[in-house]
Amino acid sequence: MDHLKETTIKKEKLFSGRIIDLYLEEVRLPNGNTSSREIIKHPGAVAVIAITEKNKIVMVRQFRKAMEKVLVEIPAGKLEKGEEPATTAKRELEEETGYTCDSLKPLISFYTSPGFADELVHLFVANGLRKDTVDHHLDEDEFVDLLEITLEEAQRMVENQEIYDAKTAYAVQYLQLQAMMRK
Structure with missing residues (x-):
């Protein structure tokens, strides 16, 4: 595989933000x-x-500025420095939806856009779901609507391009496969 590797010669940080950093690398x-x-x-x-x-299926509807549209997504969020993915998953589930869970099962991790970003998403399945709070505990700049939809509704939303988000489409596909295997 080394015959495909690119070696960094020079690296310059162009931008440092609250969530991302942007580098220009000469390779x-x-x-x-x-x-x-x-x-x-x-x-x-x-x-x-x-x-x-x-x-x-518990989902949220929220405006995504980068797309200039409202998207339907499964609960998700950014890892905090030093935080374990399972801890983040439990926190984000409760903050965005008001649900807690007895346990989380790691399902898979995947890169979102490996051509230009190193973001790795860890996908979990929540077990023993409980609605513990009436209100969400959203970040002050976060606004969401809570949705609870059937698998059939989610499938239609993917087909009608109401669900554009890759992690959510992946989740729906996973649930479809699980449903087929139970038959």
Whole structure:
């Protein structure tokens, strides 16, 4: 695999933000030539598949400025420095939805946009869901609507492109597969 590796020659931080850092890296290509790469460094994130006792998928609807539209997503959030993904997942589930869970099962981790970012999302399945709080405990700049939808509704939302978000589409696909395997 080393014949595919790019080696960083020079690295310059162009921007340091609250969530991401942007670097410009000069790299040596496998053929000896050089090129530049714009790389976003991200602390990572979690996402949670949560199913209520009425067999509804817990989702949130929120405005996403980068897309200039409202998206429907499973609960998710950014890892805090030094925080374990499971801790983040429990916190984000409760903050965004008011639900807590008895346990979390790690499902898979995946990169969101490996062509230019190192963001790694850890996907969990929540077990033993309980609605412990009436209100969400959102960050002060976060506004969401809570949704509880059936798998069939979620499938239609993916097909109708009402669910655009990759982690949420992945979660719906996972739940579809689980449902097929139970039959």
